[in-house]
Amino acid sequence: MDDLQAVSWLNGKVRLLDQTKLPEELVLLEISDHRHIVAAIKNLAVRGAPAIGIAAAFGVVLAVWQADESDRTDFLRNANRAIDELKATRPTAKNLFWALEKMRHVMSKNLNRPLRQVKEAMLNEARAILQDDIDRCRKIGEIGQELLPIRCTVLTHCNAGALATGGHGTALGIVRSAIAKGKKVRVFVDETRPLLQGARLTTFELAEDNIDVTLITDTAAAWAMKRGFIDVVVVGADRIARNGDVANKIGTYGLSILAKEHKIPFVVAAPLSSFDPDLATGADIPIEERDGDEVRRIGSLQIAPEDVPVFNPAFDVTPHNLISAIVCEKGIARFPTEEKLAQWLK
């Protein structure tokens, strides 16, 4: 998977792997206008909380990369406008806002230097955000793999893998690191309607790495648990509140209830960039609702009456009391509480 990076920087352009086209087509987008990054985040060509943050950071670089190096006012105006546009793409994932704040900060800090150097500093920051995310994922994998038995089957939801991050993945990073340690790990994947990130992306990236993967519909998760097929559930996160409540892809909350019913550990893996110290509980996390056509249509196929009303939340919130452990690059919080997470947020 190392050459299948979700986001990378290549000679003044941002290269995105178009995730709306996988697994049928492997399309690489080469983007030089930050507004195309805005569009790519909105239409989910790039998705996954950490990857969105990385793409947005490079989007800010694109917005200033060709700027006139003698007009400081114009430079600043363009950069700030781009940051605002990128910020408005999607409301739930914390990493987007976190990365954009880092970009704004590095720009402000360097503004008294020649603009060429400001550009370089901003590119370096975006590159650091990318590399840093890969490092965090490897740490999360290393730490989190302790939670997996020597032989086990993991159920995961959506895609919290290399494609959702700089590389390696969060939930799938734990799987990869466990396998690297010699553990025998099989993965069951929920297809994850409406946008089928499990069916399209997670199966694809695990198969690329020769990891034993079985696809199920979201409706089959409870029965797979009942049948004894699942030893542990591992998912990613889009935003984590101070008390450990977790916003993640729609369906995650239901899975956490099913896991409790079947006494199966429920593990969340996310870098600290997904944590939001400003929010006391999950009730404060804004939940994006997306167009009903995502449910009424699959690709060009109409699967429901054209005008039927749809409720289509993109995320839900899993309360901390249904979570067995949260893993980040700093360690593991078992039965997470505000007190346990506070040590990481200092």
Place this chain on the structure above:
Amino acid sequence: MDDLQAVSWLNGKVRLLDQTKLPEELVLLEISDHRHIVAAIKNLAVRGAPAIGIAAAFGVVLAVWQADESDRTDFLRNANRAIDELKATRPTAKNLFWALEKMRHVMSKNLNRPLRQVKEAMLNEARAILQDDIDRCRKIGEIGQELLPIRCTVLTHCNAGALATGGHGTALGIVRSAIAKGKKVRVFVDETRPLLQGARLTTFELAEDNIDVTLITDTAAAWAMKRGFIDVVVVGADRIARNGDVANKIGTYGLSILAKEHKIPFVVAAPLSSFDPDLATGADIPIEERDGDEVRRIGSLQIAPEDVPVFNPAFDVTPHNLISAIVCEKGIARFPTEEKLAQWLK
């Protein structure tokens, strides 16, 4: 919906509404060969436990309808072979076996009469099975509607409606009867992957009747409950064991756990033809597993890598202790147990 019957008899042919084509196309199949009924049950052109039983009954009629009325041995051989072929189509729904046994019985009982009269008796029996199912559904609706508050939102799964029965429906029969009584009932429908009976069929038939319907992905059910949108869950059944364990469309078991977590009543509606007095518990119910391509593909669209392994059970079993009430044409069993159901099975 009255003219949109799933199964009917028309001048020596069986008319099926092809449910694989809805809601995009309204295709009526006119079938005169029982082997086409076998195929239609297997490929789900006709589906829903009661409707499968009705279609199979008419399939037996087709197998003898053109038979030479002078050759009793041949008549019997053809009828019995057709019954065996129809029996082998799908393993889970009880109504199929129930209806075929009724057809075999009426044939045996009349075999000493002229074959023309045997044919007529068999047609009359199939017609009675159809009419009887409509009557049972109306009774179930009438009785079950008491369980719905005056204003409420019902969540249903798959299609337990007119399209799954002779008419009126079981779960949706309760909704229709409640509305006929003047209650304000809204319906949320799980799309019901893999075959999307909720998205394709339930939304369609409710919209035809101007019933307020909202479509959600299966992944959104828990969140809709958490948000307080759902007052009661009502589903159908494919087979009910003596102790009240219920086999129904995959995803039903998970819903029952989610309903318990949110303290939402979970109601099962089914005619007595779905009850199996031979099975002590749900553990004995055979669960059909279907082709993985039902998950890997939607129509002509590939949504997962071609060769990815799939676990695709068509049904699951909800244990009786997760069921608030079972409704049949004889009454309501609250918190069903073997003792409570036994009165109906005498």
